[in-house]
Amino acid sequence: MNLREKLTTQWGAPSILYPHAEEDRLYLLVMVDPDAPSRSNPRSAYWKHWLVTDLQGSKLRNGTLQGTTVTDYLAPSPPPASGFHRYQFLLYDQPPIEAELITEQKKSRRGQWDLMAFIHSFNLGSPVAQVQFLTQNYKD
Incomplete structure (x- = not known):
């Protein structure tokens, strides 16, 4: 038996800490x-695992994630025998956002999500912080 199965197969949302956040700014996390x-056949990329808007800079500085969850957190879940997957966290300065754009995102599917169109439609520019990690199915 895999050690992870002995511990848990469910993981909660990670803590997000950004000590360089400006206290009076809003941020957006993807x-x-x-x-x-799979990396060799990424036909469903990008898969949206989490989308949170209106993150208060003052809270991000101490690791408190306080904002509006647009897409609920979905833990990494690579399919069996699909190899390693990159999971990317992207944090952006959040410009003013129109409510209907958020409603569209709530309705959008997770798979084949157009990250570049999202970045463009919200005028996000480049991330202020980003990190990624690799993982594979825990039974591989």
Whole structure:
């Protein structure tokens, strides 16, 4: 038996700490898998794992995630035998956002999500912070 199965197969949302956040700014967080269903055949990329808007800079500085969850957190879940997947966290300065754009994002599917169109439609520019990690199915 795999050690992870002994511990848990469910993981909660990670803590997000950004000590360089400006206290009076809002931020937007995206978590994606660009390798869905596999790195050799990413036909479902980007897979949207998490989208949170209106993150208060004053809270991000101490690791408190306080904002509006647009897409609920979905833990990394690479399919069996699909190899390693990159999971990317992208944090952006958030410009003013129109409510209907957020409503569209709530309705959008997770798979084949157009991250570049999202960045363009919200005028996000480049991330202020980003990190990624690699993982594979825990039974591989």
